[in-house]
Amino acid sequence: MANENTLQNIISHCKEYGFIFQSSEIYDGLSAVYDYGQYGAELKKNIREYWWKSMTQMHENIVGIDAAIFMHPTVWKASGHVDNFSDPMIDNKDSKKRYRVDHLIEGFAETLTDAEKAKGILDQMDALLAADNFAGLKSLIESNNIKCSISQTCSWTDVRQFNLMFKTEFGAVSGEDSEDNIVYLRPETAQGIFVNFLNVQKTGRMKIPFGIAQVGKAFRNEIVARQFIFRMREFEQMEMQFFIKPGTQKEWYEYWKETRMKWHLSLGISPDKYRFHDHIKLAHYADAACDIEFDFPIGFKEVEGIHSRTDFDLKNHQQFSGKKLQYFDNDIDPTTNKPIGNYIPYVIETSIGLDRTVMMILSQAYQEEDLSTEEKKDSRVVLKFPTFLAPIKLAILPLLKKDGLPEIARDLMNDCKLHFKCFYEEKDTIGKRYRRMDALGTPFCVTIDHQTKEDQTVTIRYRDTMVQERILLSEVKSRVLQAIQGF
Ligand code: ATP
Numbered sequence: 001m002a003n004e005n006t007l008q009n010i011i012s013h014c015k016e017y018g019f020i021f022q023s024s025e026i027y028d029g030l031s032a033v034y035d036y037g038q039y040g041a042e043l044k045k046n047i048r049e050y051w052w053k054s055m056t057q058m059h060e061n062i063v064g065i066d067a068a069i070f071m072h073p074t075v076w077k078a079s080g081h082v083d084n085f086s087d088p089m090i091d092n093k094d095s096k097k098r099y100r101v102d103h104l105i106e107g108f109a110e111t112l113t114d115a116e117k118a119k120g121i122l123d124q125m126d127a128l129l130a131a132d133n134f135a136g137l138k139s140l141i142e143s144n145n146i147k148c149s150i151s152q153t154c155s156w157t158d159v160r161q162f163n164l165m166f167k168t169e170f171g172a173v174s175g176e177d178s179e180d181n182i183v184y185l186r187p188e189t190a191q192g193i194f195v196n197f198l199n200v201q202k203t204g205r206m207k208i209p210f211g212i213a214q215v216g217k218a219f220r221n222e223i224v225a226r227q228f229i230f231r232m233r234e235f236e237q238m239e240m241q242f243f244i245k246p247g248t249q250k251e252w253y254e255y256w257k258e259t260r261m262k263w264h265l266s267l268g269i270s271p272d273k274y275r276f277h278d279h280i281k282l283a284h285y286a287d288a289a290c291d292i293e294f295d296f297p298i299g300f301k302e303v304e305g306i307h308s309r310t311d312f313d314l315k316n317h318q319q320f321s322g323k324k325l326q327y328f329d330n331d332i333d334p335t336t337n338k339p340i341g342n343y344i345p346y347v348i349e350t351s352i353g354l355d356r357t358v359m360m361i362l363s364q365a366y367q368e369e370d371l372s373t374e375e376k377k378d379s380r381v382v383l384k385f386p387t388f389l390a391p392i393k394l395a396i397l398p399l400l401k402k403d404g405l406p407e408i409a410r411d412l413m414n415d416c417k418l419h420f421k422c423f424y425e426e427k428d429t430i431g432k433r434y435r436r437m438d439a440l441g442t443p444f445c446v447t448i449d450h451q452t453k454e455d456q457t458v459t460i461r462y463r464d465t466m467v468q469e470r471i472l473l474s475e476v477k478s479r480v481l482q483a484i485q486g487f
Helices: 006-018 038-057 073-078 101-112 116-132 135-145 192-196 199-201 249-265 312-321 354-365 405-416 430-440 449-453 473-484
Strands: 020-022 033-036 060-066 084-089 098-100 160-163 166-169 184-186 208-217 233-244 274-278 286-296 299-310 327-333 337-343 346-353 366-370 378-385 392-398 421-422 444-448 457-462 466-472
Touching: 006 020, 006 366, 033 038, 033 327, 038 060, 038 208, 038 233, 038 354, 073 184, 073 312, 084 101, 084 135, 098 101, 101 116, 101 135, 116 135, 160 249, 192 208, 192 233, 192 346, 199 208, 233 249, 233 354, 249 274, 249 286, 249 299, 249 346, 274 299, 274 327, 286 354, 299 312, 299 354, 346 354, 346 473, 354 366, 378 430, 392 405, 392 430, 405 421, 405 449, 405 473, 444 473, 449 457, 457 473, 466 473
Parallel strands: 060 208, 392 421, 392 444
Antiparallel strands: 020 033, 084 098, 084 160, 166 184, 208 233, 233 346, 274 286, 286 299, 299 346, 327 337, 366 378, 444 457, 457 466
């Protein structure tokens, strides 16, 4: 059984079957921006809903909000994004191509046959990055004679920081060169949660520990924008900020590491496809951080980050806004026998990319199967999605377009479509229709034939095993409902 799980095949499959298209494709596309087609949008929605439910429905102390993309510009000064949300870049003077310094050096190290030398260069790079030593990074590039892939020259500018936030102008003053009307497209959804911390805490009468979850678009002017929906300039994040008492961050950090890994495993993916990567160089706001990495067709890469953000964000928003962002804890402190009183909560963040999760689910589900027998060659491409995530749950297929079979099929469709997504199809041979449903990842197909009229049974076919059996027409709905129950 062949199982070529390559990124290129997945990209082609997504385009051919209406999952993901390049944005503005008729104009040759827009780099690192993608559109979800009819099945991709369903898949993405199902993942989003599963995450939302796991957070806000399964945890009594987590609520969800939906904050605006535009925020007051000072938010991004307070959060540190104006000063710190940047990557060191270098331009080649001949080709004018801009590179992220770490990617340029890593790319060069990968080409070396001497593994020890490669490691030495990467270690040097890590140390220079950690020290923000830009001159050192430039001389590392020059001393190793690292060339631009386009011009093949070694003529480099100095290393500079490049901010990843998209800027735009707000209101009627557009065109005037004023700092006052600049707004940013949010580079993360988290800040919408922090600035609403008190609104939610007070109106929801939330008691610490509690969490606020949010799903929404984020924008980053990524320099290296390759690898399909893994790294996009416009993407969706699913974030949750968990507010806790200072001093308890270590336990909650461990709690959320474990809880999030369990969520990943609940997608039916085996544990050896995941690993934790602990951060050594911490972001400006964190006192501990790790990534959950998934074994994508392009190797182990981050799909989710878990960060212990201390009180960095709330403290800074308090300072920049001049508004108190504190929690009054009326639990009794056993040492003083008095209420604990006011403090700025600490925060544990879980932040997962929705698009990266889509890519993870697609990579896991995509299989090319060789079904050849001695008599004939045969194969199929199948997306083995977990049933609860599949864009279509049930395909309803009358064998012929006549003899009253479509009417029976339509009745079944009407009975089921309120409960889950169904697909009705009467064109093509039944074999072709099954293959198409495999390619869309539909877990159940039912065929209505002449026997249905006699004994009220249908053929149900299971996507993964391709096993077919006859069951009562009246049992179809409950079969599917049973498979998605609890999700
Ligand atoms: P990376 O190191 O890959 O750039 P990051 O550490 O900057 O990611 P975070 O700021 O922690 O990412 O964002 C949380 C999550 O958002 C990531 O784990 C990822 O799933 C998703 N994400 C971040 N940037 C992008 C992007 N450009 N395209 C798609 N998803 C993204």
